[in-house]
Amino acid sequence: MTKLLRHHLFWPVAALVVLLVANTVARPSFLAITVRDGHLFGAPIDILRTTAPLLLVALGMTLVIATRGIDLSVGAVVAVSGAVALSHLASSPNPDSPVTVLTAVGLALALCLVLGVWNGFLVSVLGIQPIIATLILMTAGRGVAMLITGGMITTVNSGPFKTLGSGFWLGLPVAAVIAFGVFAVVAFVVRRTALGMLLEATGINPAASRLSGVRSKTLTWTVYTASGLFAGLAGLLISADTMAADANNAGLFIELDAILAVVIGGTALSGGKFNLSGTLVGALVIATLERTVTVLGISPLVTPLFMALVVIVVTLLQSPRMRERLASATRRPTPPSEPQPAARPDSTEVKAR
């Protein structure tokens, strides 16, 4: 029990379960998945699809945070990516041709890669503090996206491109397949090679890492590049979802959601040890939370308050202090007076709403 409570994924998973239970109570068929037109349909599938872009952004963010950095520009990069892809499609005579779509995707990803390289350059070569270095692109990036779209929302019809956002593959949403697939590959690479450890060393003690021969600068540069690339991919999924490039709103505040996902997943913003499986759960928690607001029928006026309370409860439960308390409460012969898992009342409260 103690071991379970101490597991780093315990609280994020518990939060996810509580949210799902709350939804199921409000809407008993919430977890039902039906087959419609040969693909799966239902709230859980929707959640997987809406998680997809956030997951990609959070993936890059986790790696950046591991090196003690942060990337505020991801939202702007999302916007740029969508703008480039859709503008290219819109300007081409045949937006339905796979070649055009591939070119659009390629162009968008290439530009986002360059944006990532730019962030990496500012941080690792010029030594500018990450938050301010990426703030520059956060501001200017949306301007670039608007420049590309001329300030309008660019829309286009392109079957193959639309598949990215709302298509299905083997019954599953293509967006989810892509995001979870990329996530799995990156997680595999990071953990099966020495990359993870070297990133962590860089994040914990850059000076010691340098003296140990770790190419800290190159690594730092790489993670920002990766973050740009993943944000670009997320931008494609987002724009394909509605088939519109909205330079102003695409990916707005996604950096905060992504950081939150990383933190809920148990990775400290101070860098070092990171936890990709936690990030995955964190992203799912956030996507589910958004759905929960609708399903529980929470008034828009109290939605931010509700979100805040959930975040506060989850983070407090996850806090080292609470964990210790809970762990020692379960370890001891359990005196009945001890306010057992202090969490319980709060979590049922969430359910009750």
Added chain:
Amino acid sequence: MTTSAPARASRALKIPTRLDRRYLPVLGTFVVLALMLILGGSRYENFLSPAVVSNLFINNAHLIVLAVGMTFVILTGGIDLSVGSVLALSTVVTATLLQAGLPPAVVIPLAVGAGTVIGLAHGVMVHYFQVQPFVATLAGMFFARGLCFVIAPESIAIDNASFVGLASWVQIFGGWRMSSGVLIALVVVGAGFLVLHFTRFGRTVYAIGGGEQSALLMGLPVARTKVLAYVVSGTCAGLGGLLFAMYSRSGYSLTGVAMELDAIAAVVIGGTLLTGGTGFVLGSVLGVLVLGLIQTIITFEGTLSSWWTKIVIGVLLLIFVVLQRALSLRKT
């Protein structure tokens, strides 16, 4: 073993008389700010007028106060993402209560106090529950914003006579103007400076940023100081809200979205390290002026489309940060 006696003097460290390295980033900011003013002055008519400089302060008084509070938190190695929302909350509380007929003498402490209470909650979360500052204050940001909507989703005008009287107090010396908001902001800057440099609390703020573990082992009151830093920031945000309410004579729940980024950017541009321990309140004030000046330049340029505005802000920020970095690196 106790062999001894090489001259003590040989071990004395020669302390260079050159400027303390800690001041370099601030100095860098100052130099680039001056350059910007000069360039602006040569490019635009009326740019270097007292009116423009006075407006720079008048328009940014609330941001100066936020930046002072933010400096405390960042010096401890933390961050406060809630200030924009808390500022909005304070404007909403001010406007709602004034509209309900309460006198300013009651309303003002309540509005500022709302910030203090939220700051205290942050401090407790950060210190006692060891929640990461970014997350604790992000939750606070959602919370304050949510509370705004619950109190008043629509914007509320303030027409309480004595409040308006206070808000519209202005002193004019030649072309220079000084509003009550600016006066309050300057007092806050002065107080922030004195507290940071002449109290144990202030020095402990620096010590915590230099190494929390070390500060703890030095027997400094880490817990109290850390919590207090967030209280200071929360209070400043509440006060900033009050200034904003005075400035705009209204309260609105959507005010100050992303203003925390401006405050953080100002502090960082002012030479404070986000890792904590190094930086100055006066630097943060310079940082605010830089951001304000960028905005002024944009307006004076007068032909930028919406997107070029964003791009130019980004580029100016970049030029600024890189120049400042170059200036502060040159001598290390």
Added chain:
Amino acid sequence: MTQQTAPAVVEMTGISVEFPPVRALDGVDFRLRPGEIHALMGENGAGKSTLIKALTGIHSPTAGTILVDGVERRFTGPADARAHGVSTVYQEVNLCENLTVAENIMLGAEPRLLGGLHWPAMRRQAASHLERMGLSIDPSSSLGSHSLAVQQLVAICRATVSDCKVLILDEPTSSLDTDEVAHLFTVMRALRDDGVAILFVSHFLDQIYEVSDRMTVLRNGALVGEYATADLPAAELVQHMIGRSMEVLEAAEEVVEHAERPAAATPLLQVVGLGRKGSVQPFDLDLYEGEVVGLAGLLGSGRTELARLLTGADRADVGQTRVSGQTTRLRTPRAAMGHGIAYTSEDRKGEGVVDGLTVRENIVLALQARRGWMRPLPRKQVDELVASYIQQLGIRPADPEALLRNLSGGNQQKVLLARWLATAPQLLVLDEPTRGIDVGAKAEIQKLVADLAAEGMSVVFISAELEEVLRISHRIAVMRDRRKVAEIDGGRATMDQVVDLIAGGGTA
């Protein structure tokens, strides 16, 4: 001077501290009397620092009582302890580098003016405290601009600022040279004569015998016994500490002392006129295979800076470097590693340990970095490698998955050594490798260095402990005022000769 009869000012009984699953202290009793210097002895990881932290409220004991002045107390932390007259200098220098020296000394007992800090008075008072410790540095300089040794002295100044009944010094001498140590002892004796109870931890036995009145020995978290220093011969003390007889150690020392200086071939590393502006003056140095070169010098004489230029940690701006006869430039540590050159920094906390990683990860870090991220070492090989170093260096706890930050200072140092040995370098530059290491381990490290040299490795050895440098080196380079002033034969040099050179008197 020892007041054997006086009632204990600190009395700890049955203290246990646990870091599950480790039991760091197990029912330890400890008594400290006014007017005595009491040494706390034990191997690395024996629990000395933990006992100190239990007393001052950083760790809360799971069992036992603590009486201070006869009153039962559980301090809430260093501030509380200090308020009750217990001042502590913890093992790693725990001051704030971003503050000035004056602040580091005075904060907490700062002079005030109109309710605010009185800066001029603060600087004055700090200066006089520094004076007492024999330091003439500017109190308004920032602490970070000073070497570790100076910082350590500043930490001690801080502890003695407020009137304390109990002064605890956890390895205060680890980075001091003989002269500083002598000065510190003078101060300690003066305080003792004023009736202050001093708890002193050091791995230097001669220092212990020189200054302490009584000692308490710990082994594996348990109390071995309390003794009057005068009644306990060193050999017996070591046996109490390590649970083995002294002979093992002496055997180890034998190997070192009888190691032959190898015949000279082409130098492995040859530098000519290497220097850096604002750092060390240009110097020449040849390093041969199988040779141990010691660097001797006073605190701040430039040994560390020289070592950093040799290993690419700092970039030289003049001079030439030849590795095995080939001219190259060592721009980064990584480049140096490519030539088989390894460097362990003296700054364990800042440039050594990656404290959030495990012992295993810390040990393989350099090796893995050299291979590149794409070629991870096979897990099996890693486990074997790590297990062998844990065993060979006696790293405790012997758990590869323990986080490095939870290891005792000495054990962290051993892990760092393992990190570099694992890369099988041709030239190993060791900056203060034995700092904070217990007698047993120190002898083993010396033996290890001798063995490595015998196998053909070239070693540069820096230590504040002159005897050690003399004992282990085939050749000694002497540094003074950031210049290399002499090079002498390690076999023939005498202590006095070296001391003279260091101080600026004699010639080679």
Added chain:
Amino acid sequence: SDAGGEPAGGGETDAATTDDGVITLGFSQVGAESGWRAANTKSIQDTLTAENGFDLKFSDAQQKQENQIQAIRSYITQGVDVIAFSPVVETGWDPVLQEAKAAGIPVILTDRAVDSSDETLYESFIGSDFVKEGEMAGEWVVEQYDGEGYKAVELQGTTGAAPAIDRKEGFESAVAGSDLEIIDSQTGNFTRAEGKTVMEGFLNKHDDIDLVFAHNDDMGLGAIEAIEAAGMTPGEDIKIVTIDAVKDGMQALADGKINYIVECNPLLGPDLAEIAQKVVAGEEVEKRIVVEDLAFDQESAKEALPTREY
């Protein structure tokens, strides 16, 4: 003409004289938060040109009231002939408008009104009546579907924003008394993506949605995506009513995916030009000029579409 013609150092022009007949107009736009806004900006920039006798100084406040106040102050110091702006918020303009008044610079409001006790602070307001837009949508719905027991969901604009509050109010008052029931209402933040996610949630939650009222076209377009993904036909299985009438919305209306759109006309440039000229010439102008908002059903959309400007 800004620098050249004016006395150096003079912060204020002597009254509103324009020596060269060119009107210098400082315009402070809210930002560029939506396609609607972009069309609005374009209309203004395309109309207030040099050919038409204007020297337009334009600035984008990035949705920040403080930036807008700053810009207006700056226009005052620069001594423009007319100041026009689309206020981010309704309240909080008195101090800066008083400064403009003291400097003798007339002010024109566009798109959104200000909430001020002193009407003399501005010359004229040109814009839409958001409450009326909501009412028009509601009236059409009642006319079409009353008596069928429809269950409707509402996609609200950004919480706290004037168009969101007003359109909700207007719609609710118009449908009051009919048998249409608003079963759920969430914010979709005026964006397509959020409109889609929220609609997905509604579809997960309710099996019996008959109608969607979206506060703008974008959210309505997002809802269409969600409805289609759920295997239903927008415009038929679920009726959709929106506000704005931007091109994409009109196209969807013509395609039968949306049932009704109330226009919110962003083309305020010509009106602004006219009023500005009158104000500078000292003529009387109307205090409140509500632009005519049309409404389109599927038929009229097909007709209007080829000639839509935005």
